[in-house]
Amino acid sequence: MSEEVPRPSGRGRSEGRQIPSSTPITILKFKLNTTKKYLLYFFLLLIVVLSGCAMEFSGAGRTPAGQVEQSPAGSLQNPIIDSDISLSEALRKESPPEFKERQRLIEVLYYSFDGKIHKGQVVIDERLVEDIREGFRVALENKFPITSVIPISHDRFFNNGKWNEDDEAMLSNNTSAFNYRMVTGGNSLSNHAYGFAIDINPVQNPYIKGDIVLPPNAVYDTTKPGTLAHDSPIVKTFIRLGWTWGGDWESLKDYQHFQKVLSR
Incomplete structure (x- = not known):
């Protein structure tokens, strides 16, 4: 009998230890999953960048041109x-033409009692325009509150077919300048009639003569906002510019009143 040549058993030094046949596949899957994950991150980032560029190019999120x-x-x-009225509207209350022709209408900004910036108008003699602008500039800079600044020929002061501008202006705490009228309690023309005077915040700065207080029930209290006093920047400014303050008068006190009398 011929002897059979023994076949290798496939066992050797590694006999007893098996290497899973799936290991290379698992490693490959891991690499593929990792690659997919990074590709996904890349494409998401690319989408975000391209979206931002598209918005920038299209102008989305910006104020349209113009x-x-x-x-x-x-x-x-x-x-x-x-x-916001015209000069002709601001001068429509009856007054002599020679008085009107010297008046100018200017716009002013001021800090009001609501804590916001307002814009009003003043009618004043043409030679006092810059003084008024400087006074309101100082008031705004110091946040001195002013209720309103409206010419006395505005519709709000025309009631029941007649002008009641001075009383209405004081009661509503309105600041105004030119007003063709007589002096309070007298029969001569006021400096307001020439555009030489301005009244500021009448309620906080009343006219006081003996028992007469205008507007009625007003109280002068320098601790209250909007009240004028000797150390007020507005008072100092107008005095520096050559104006007189009614709070310095002796026979009466007109705390709201400033005037600068010029040639007529």
């Missing part, structure tokens, strides 16, 4: 309008 973004109401750029 349009200005609106500032909040009551700001310096977008003040609340208290008066």
Whole structure:
């Protein structure tokens, strides 16, 4: 009998230890999953970048060309309008032509009691325009509150077919200048009739002569906002510019009143 040549058993030094046949496949799957994950992150990032570029290119989220973004109401750029009338409207109350022809209508900004910036108008003699602008500039800079600044020929002061501007202006705490009228309690023309005077915040700064207080029930209290006193920046400014303050008068006190008498 011929002997059979023994076949290798496939066992050797590794006999008894098996290497899982799936190991290479598992490693490959891990690598593929990791690659997919990074590719996914890459594409997501790419989408975000491209979306941002598209918005920038299209102008989305920006104010359209030619349009200005609106500032909040009551700001310096977008003040609340208290008066916006023409010069002819501001002078429509009856007065001699020679008085009217010297008057100018100017716009002023001021800080009001609501904590916002307002815009009003003043009618004043043409030679006092810059003084008034300086006074209101100082008032705004110091946040001195002023209720309103409206010419006395505004519709709000015309009631029941007649002008009741002085009383109405005082009661509503309105600040105004030119007003063709007589002096309080007298029969001569007021300096307001020439555009030489301005009254500021009548309620906080009343006219006082003996028992007469105008507007009625007003109280002069320098601790209250909007009240004028000797150390007020506005008072100092007008005095520096050559004006007289009614709070310095001796026979009576007209705390709201400033005047600068010029040649007529």
